[in-house]
Amino acid sequence: MNQFRLSYFIFLSSFFLFAQKNKVDTDLEWELNRESRYFYDSAAYQDQLTYYPSIAIRPTYSLKWNEGYENLIFSAYFCLDRDSNRTYWDLREFYYQKAKNNLEINIGFKKVFWGVTESNHLVDIINQTDALKSFDGEEKLGQPMVQLSWFTSGFGTLDFYYLPYHRKREFPGKKGRYRFDTVIDGNDVGYESKQKAWHPDFAVRWKHYIGILDIGLSYFNGNGREPFFQFDEQGNIDAYYPLIDQYGVDLQITAGALLLKFESIYRDAIAQKFFAFDAGFEFTFTNIDKNGLDIGVLGEYLYDERGDWSISGLQDDIFYGIRVAFNDTQDTAILAGGIHDLETNTNLFTIEGSRRFKKNFVVSLETRVFSGISEEERFLLFFKQDSLINLSVSKYF
């Protein structure tokens, strides 16, 4: 597979590079994760289960030399689950990094995040979403790339990306939750491009800050990360990755305890052109009890010109949330919130809490409730029985 070919190349070239230097710091860290996902509503489709225990392991190995100006990072992920599609491995990161003066180059599998908003990540496009691991799109698959970053204090940062290979989104199997009535095989999703996955994609991003304003402008050209879905007369799903141009802007104003956030994209493909934005705020009341308690209030409005063809279903929605941080030695934190669809009145509620125990255990509890999913919801309707409680325990060593 291509993942292996590229990895081998990175390993050899970086080995050659650091072999000539003297002081090398190495660090190996493991995360062992036990997850218990419990779906309390009866399954919508045959073969789906109610209880999904899973085990995952994530080793991270890093080499640092030349006073931290050169790095080699390796991070893999393996997950074992009752849903066979959720039993998989991924090379999250495997890259060589070198910085000199105001330039930095990165070669290999890497994760990159763009954007400022909390409920949706419109601008963020470099990595494919790990749809098996996260419903909210926060988990990503490693993306092969050459990234060149250039910084000047008066002009901010320019990032150039050459992305030689596209990674497909994976979908749950027939035993899995969060699937359509017909099971999609991620490998069957084709491409508009004749070069398929090997179409060379390019991206550029400019990021700067002026006083209280942080600004990012981005452009992406190549294989879209989100498949384009069509339904035929029989209701069968036909999906492919279109060739897209995407223009993005993200802004944040940091005015004391108030953050104002805005993200917007325009995506242009032959099959579909659309505009979307996410605009909102976050206000934090700090140290309320004189003991470190912070409470943040969040609100965002989401618009997507695709309407009910928006895969996230966030086409005319309000997100609201409350973030509680105790700032204690165990880093206890809670995030509770919901998304309300202004057109269909569909509601989605989530509560996530996490806390460290002893030195190296982190326990988190998450509930996600689908409530009153409207019959008009094109994609979300498939998941209306998929409310869940998820208890996750991670050990770090």
Added chain:
Amino acid sequence: MKNIIFSLFLTLPLLLSAQTDEEKGAQIVAAAIEADRGFGSSTVDLKMVLKNKNGQISERTLSNKTLELDEDGDKSMIVFTSPKDIKGTSTLTFTHKVGADDQWLFLPSIQRTKRISSSNKSGPFVGSEFAYEDLSSVELEKNTYKFLKQEGDLLYVEQDPVDPKSGYKKRIAVYNKAKDYRLEEIEFYDRKGALLKTLTYTDYKLYKDKFWRANKFEMVNHQSKKETLLFFNNYNFEVNLKEGDFTEIALRRASN
């Protein structure tokens, strides 16, 4: 001619023997700031030991980089190295002499950089007894001053924070005149005027024949009975850091 008048203005306060306690307090703090000027840049590793009132202990380790700037406040970067679940979490801070500091937070698990609010002055830094304001760089403009007393080489100066968001009504700082005005102790008084915390600086070492650095900070909270110890290791004043080491790209890189 102009220069003569100007220098007369400068020396005038020194000629007048009737110096107020406010002027003397500010002068001592200015002398302490002046004595520490010119270090350029430095790096240090820290171990933070947090004790609760039952004596239970938890630890965090972090590394810190600082770049000294004359025209504005310092730039600094903190990278957490333990506990392991937050390893790589890092902050970049541009302090300003006037106005709010600029601050960014990097979260390694999702590789996300967030601009965060720096308005939380009085809140605790990562569950410790140190408030954010206790750790920010010393700028003369941030307080009003009053000289209290002298005991041998020790000078006691009251500092009243200008910022209404500060958690303190006043601080009483003890400077050592014989050791380049280095700090020996600070007492913190809460908004009601009650004694809240005492910070003691010990295990001082002199670097580059000029810069005193305490290798141990001990902060005791008298109200909650909690305690935080900070141990500083591997001070390096020879790193010669540049502005390019204090950018969003550098923040990402430092988390590795």
